[in-house]
Amino acid sequence: MKSRHSHEKRSARLEFRAPPSLKADIHRAASLMGMEDTSYALSVLREHARSTIESHERSHLSEADSKAFLVALDTPAEPTESLRGLFELHRSTRGDAD
DSSP: OOOTTTTTTSSSSOOOOOHHHHHHHHHHHHHHOOOOHHHHHHHHHHHHHHHHHHHHOOOOEEEEEEEHHHHHSSSOOOOOOHHHHHHHHHHHHHHHOO
16 A cells, blocks of 8 residues: 555655554554555654644534524624724825825
8 A cells, every 4th residue: 555645755754763562553453554664654644733733624513513604794893993093093004095
């Protein structure tokens, strides 16, 4: 089983020490998958890293929160005096006509 990134040159190093029991588990799992230990470990690390990144880049809303968000988008609140002042400051700073 080859990773879709197996064509990338392995030029970056990752070094760490692991307990013998973890090394044995990795070896057994890799053997079961028909892979070398390093290839197996790298594929698992990549999968977990991407999953972690994805979970931190997405927002998950409950159904109620999702509906409230959509309602807020459809019916935005009127700008406050402070916000109007900031827009005016922005226009005057940039020299915009409108």
